[in-house]
Amino acid sequence: MDEQALLGLNPNADSDFRQRALAYFEQLKISPDAWQVCAEALAQRTYSDDHIKFFCFQVLEHQVKYKYSELTTVQQQLIRETLISWLQAQMLNPQPEKTFIRNKAAQVFALLFVTEYLTKWPKFFFDILSVVDLNPRGVDLYLRVLMAIDSELVDRDVVHTLEEARRNTLIKDTMREQCIPNLVESWYQILQNYQYTNSEVTCQCLEVVGAYVSWIDLSLIANDRFINMLLGHMSIEVLREEACDCLFEIVNKGMDPVDKMKLVESLCQVLQSAGFFSIDQVSKFLYKKLIGSKLNIMFSSLFFFFSLPKSRVSGKPWFSGPFAVETRVHYIILVLFFETVSLLAGTIGTCHNARLFFGQVIVMADLSFQRLEILICEQEERSYSAYYKRTEYGEDEAMFVEYRKQLKLLLDRLAQVSPELLLASVGRVFSSTLQNWQTTRFMDVEVAIRLLYMLAEALPVSHGAHFSGDVSKASALQDMMRTLVTSGVSSYQHTSVTLEFFETVVRYEKFFTVEPQHIPCVLMAFLDHRGLRHSSAKVRSRTAYLFSRFVKSLNKQMNPFIEDILNRIQDLLELSPPENGYQSLLSSADQLFIYETAGVLIVNSEYPAERKQALMRNLLAPLMEKFKILLEKLMLAQDEERQASLADCLNHAVGFASRTSKAFSNKQTVKQCGCSEVYLDCLQTFLPALSCPLQKDILRSGVRTFLHRMIICLEEEVLPFIPSASEHMLKDCEAKDLQEFIPLINQITAKFKVQVSPFLQQMFMPLLRAIFEVLLRPAEENDQCAALEKQMLRRSYFAFLQTVTGSGMSAVIANQGADNVERVLVTVIQGAVEYPDPIAQKTCFIILSKLVELWGGKDGPVGFADFVYKHIVPACFLAPLKQTFDLADAQTVLALSECAVTLKTIHLRRGPECVQYLQQEYLPSLQVAPEIIQEFCQALQQPDAKVFKNYLKVFFQRAKP
Structure with missing residues (x-):
């Protein structure tokens, strides 16, 4: 062998040597007899280097896997003898081979097995077993060979050809007939001999049993001797996991x-x-x-x-x-x-x-x-x-x-x-536990209440049907609720029990409509150390929310307790300025629920309007006084951190006042309750914050939210405050400020319409100039945040125009002067065509169709008819023809639908003149075939708008490349 090339097998060899080793391996693979050199090296243990031995096995593996049929019978016999000789040598080797070598050897054995077992080596397993006997090193190799064979025959992750699948089935059938019982016996002997002395071999054997049990006779494994041995292995920590896996495979057998x-x-x-x-x-x-x-x-x-x-x-x-x-x-x-x-x-x-x-x-x-x-x-x-x-x-x-x-x-x-039996069973558990709750573990008490809580959704009828004003007809559920609220379990000193108690009484609020005598004790639980004044912040927070729900659901039953409740929660309503160091029991988020609860109590009370007004003023006056003081402090504050904390506190004050207005409804309006004056005073108190140059983002956000609420609650009484507020909010605007301001103007426009026409006339162009100025500001090309802000502002701008036109206020636009009107209309055309934003495009087409409906007739503004043909009609074609107009996108399809409405509206308002323009001028300019033009115009003249919408989608699908 090329000794120099073999040096490259060392992991520490440089790249040149490694490249030479790789080239040498490729050379040996195509050589007709090089494998014999590797076989001889393995059989005679010529090399001690692990990487060279692994290399030799790789060459043999390639020969057996891809070129075995090319060998003579003698050469094939040589490979078998080489592997057996190598296996015999392992019995005498003072040091076991490295794991990666043993695994590779097992793979070569497995490849040789699937190639020769059915023809030339039917005694494969007997030959191996005769060599390894019960030698631990031999057993290790034997088990690795079995796992490698299982991978070749059974592994579903390996993709086999039909021929290989048939071969594997035949091998398994033959093994079941000839050798599986012997193999099973060898596994039992291995497990019995090594279970206490060699955990590694035992685990390997259990893995083999688990692998083979899926396709061998189950009775060979699922019998007393094997199962009892597996149970014994479960008591041995190092064998436990493999024993469990083996048992799993036994049960998982098909x-x-x-x-x-x-x-x-x-x-x-x-x-x-x-x-x-x-x-x-x-x-x-x-x-x-x-x-x-x-x-x-x-x-x-x-x-x-x-x-x-x-x-x-x-x-x-x-x-x-x-x-x-x-x-x-x-x-x-x-x-x-x-x-x-x-x-x-x-x-x-x-x-x-x-x-x-x-x-x-x-x-x-x-x-x-x-x-x-x-x-x-x-x-x-x-x-x-x-x-x-x-x-x-x-x-x-x-x-x-x-x-x-x-x-x-x-x-x-x-x-x-069987809901009846379920109620009875839960009732027994619940009653026996709450009878002795003082001496019962907290988890048992919580579970008992939890079971009662879950019955509400489990029972097939509304839980309200289980409560009756006639005690003699009371259901098991009503009995359990009575036990819950009278047992004193709300005093249990564990948060989980306390929370479960409050969750349950709120879930079953209908119980208190039939047995209102229990309301006072539950209210006290909410208001004292068990609830809103509990030592746990988690309990206080959740109780604030649940208390709000409880009062809302039982507002008709609350009248006798209103003033007592308002007095008891007074300290929980305190606004905590940053400088006083006082840590409020409730967070500002929790206080929102308490303010809303106070509002609900006042508004839904049976008091006359004068009394309601007095109670609401008592509730909100402290907020207004503190707001004035804190705003003055903010104007003088120098430290930025202090400014932020003061602004945060001011924002909370506005939010609390806004939250109380949630209590009003169509039946109980602010005016009917006599509270208009109180909220107008709040407006006068809060609006000066808009002119504060410090922390303007958070202050404007809070006041803007309050204005939204007041538009709903005070209606036209809020209108005198809008111009001044708008003027302040339009100063020094950023994209986000405008984006949040426009919905306020939309709300006012949609609600009051003609009443706000003078105001809109006055502020229309200042608002648009502020929007255009922000949109035209240069930004870095890769600034995704700035791009997104501009996109959202553009959408808000178009939404504003849609609100104005849709509210019958198009005259506001028409009265802005010819140049300004044209500028506005051009921006709408740009929004419909130039920006790849289907949401904005849809809005723009809605605006255009509305303007055509209002101005597109013979009596429309001078020059608008020309604008329709020069700009609006082309926009209806140019936008869908753009590559960015994706007709597979749902939002884009909606935009196309509004485009179709625009064309239909033009046809309805201009009549045959529109059809003539499309036939003779515009569509020919787009190189549209005459027959398609005729088809398009026929579809446009169909009375059913849906027919034209469907046609338009097909038209542009065909037109786009």
């Missing part, structure tokens, strides 16, 4: 469902009798690996079995009577009881299938349903007990919450079958 059912049950019985369903006897790892992901397949098999048609299972003696079914249910519940988060995640699929399973079981057998219900209730308790001990939300808890969702699906399924 077979008749009835036979699978027998196998699963027999294995379950063996595992249970051996104590492997007891969480105290095996490590958590075992349950994670064995039950969580492997034995899951057993229980999936149970579900599959029960989903079969009755004819497939009827008459089977092993499926007779309720006991057999309950036994199977017992196995399911055992799986559902295991207590690790990893396990729970692993059995989610099982739980999903269990929904169908329980329905099938109940139909097919006389199962004790009550026993099943109790087991499910117990499962909720057990699954909770070990894993809901954290106060912080993490990944494990997220997995647990997801698992609980799956368990809830089981409860829903059970409720569909």
Whole structure:
């Protein structure tokens, strides 16, 4: 061999040597007899370098895989003898070969096996076994060869030709007849001899058993001696995982469902009798690996079995009577009881299938349903007990919450079958737990309340139907709710119980409409240390939201408690300036709910308007006073950080006032409640913030939001404030400021229409100039953020024009002077044609069609008819013909639809003149064939607009290259 070339096989060799080694390998592959040199080197152990030995095996592999048929019988015999000689040498070698060499040797053995087993080497396995005996190094190689053969014959990831697939099937059939029992016996002997002395070899053997069991006679493996040995391996930590994998492959073997059912049950019985369903006897790892992901397949098999048609299972003696079914249910519940988060995640699929399973079981057998219900209730308790001990939300808890969702699906399924029994079962668990809640673990108390909470969605009828004003007719659900609110469990010192209590009383608010005497005690729970003043910020935050919901849903029952509640929450409404160092109990986000709640109490009260006004002023006056003080401080502040904190606090004040207005409705308007004056005072207080040069983004945003609300609540009373506010908001504008300001103007225009016409006339061009100035500002070519801001502003601008034209205010545009009108119209044409933004294009075509409808007749503005033919008609063709106009995009199709509407509107307003222009001037200028022009004009004149829309899409699909 070329010794210099072999130097390049060393990983540390330089690139020249490596290139020479690669070239040498290619040379040996095409040489007719070079492989013999490699075979001789392996048989005589000429080289000690691992990389050279690997190289020799690679050359042999290539010869066997691609050129074996070209060899003579003598040469083929030489390869067999070389491999056997090498194998014999391993028995005497003082050091075992490196793993990568053993793996490569196994691959060569496997290739030779599939080539010669059916013809020239039928005693392949016997020859190898006679060499290796029980020598650990020989056994290691033997097992590697078996795995390599399995890869060649069975591996589904390997793509085989039809000829290879037929060959592999024939080999497996022959092996089953001639040698599989011997191989199985060799595996048993290996496992028995090495299970305590050589874990590596034992694990290899278990892997082999798991691989081969899919296509050999199952009875050779699924018998007492093998299963008992596997159970023994599960008790040995280093063997545990492979034993679980092996058992999984046994159960996963394809077979008749009835036979699978027998196998699963027999294995379950063996595992249970051996104590492997007891969480105290095996490590958590075992349950994670064995039950969580492997034995899951057993229980999936149970579900599959029960989903079969009755004819497939009827008459089977092993499926007779309720006991057999309950036994199977017992196995399911055992799986559902295991207590690790990893396990729970692993059995989610099982739980999903269990929904169908329980329905099938109940139909097919006389199962004790009550026993099943109790087991499910117990499962909720057990699954909770070990894993809901954290106060912080993490990944494990997220997995647990997801698992609980799956368990809830089981409860829903059970409720569909027998809601009465479900109510009774949950009632027993709930009542027995709450009777002694003071001495019961928190997880048990929480689970009991949780089960009550879940009944609302599980029960097939609205939970409101379960509550009656007649105590003698009260349902189990009403009894449980009475127990919940009178037991004192709201005082339990654990956040999970507290939260579950409040979640449940809010979910079953209809209970309090039939038993309102319990409202005061629940309100106190919300308002004291159990709720809004709890030591946990998490509880306070969630309670703020739930309290808001509770008051809203029971607003008619709140009247006797309104002023007491407002007094008790007064300190929670405090605006916390940054300089006082006071840490509020609630965050600003939580305070929003409290302000909204206060507003709901006032607005929905039975008080006269004067009293409502007084209460609303008492609520909002402190905000207005603090706002004035903080705004003065902001104007004088020098430190940027202090400026930001003051602006943030001012924004919160505006937000709180805005949130109180959520309480008003069509039935209870601001004017009817006598509160207009209070909100007008708020407007006068907040609007000066628009002229503040500091922190203008956050201040403008807050005031703008408040204006949106006041337009809805105060209606025309807000109009005097709009011009001044708009003037301030248009100063020193950025793209984002304008983009957020335009919806306010749109709202005013759409709501008040002619009433705001003078205002729109005045501010129309200043607004447009501000927009154009921002759009024309130069920006860096690759500044994606600036490009997106301009795109969004352009959309807002077109949306503004659409609102003006669509609200009957087109005169606002027409009165801006001829030059300005033309400039506006040109921007709309540009939006329809030049910018590849289908959303903006659609809006532009809507504007154009509306303007044509309004101005396109004989009495339209001077020069508009010419504009229609010079610009609008061409836009309807130029835009769809652009390459960026993608007719496969849904938004673009909508834009094309509006383009069709524009053309139809032009035809309706201009009549035959439009058709004549298209036929004689415009379409010929586009080089459109005469027959297509005729076809187009006929479609345009169709009375059904939908026909023309469909035609236009086809027209442009044909026209575009």
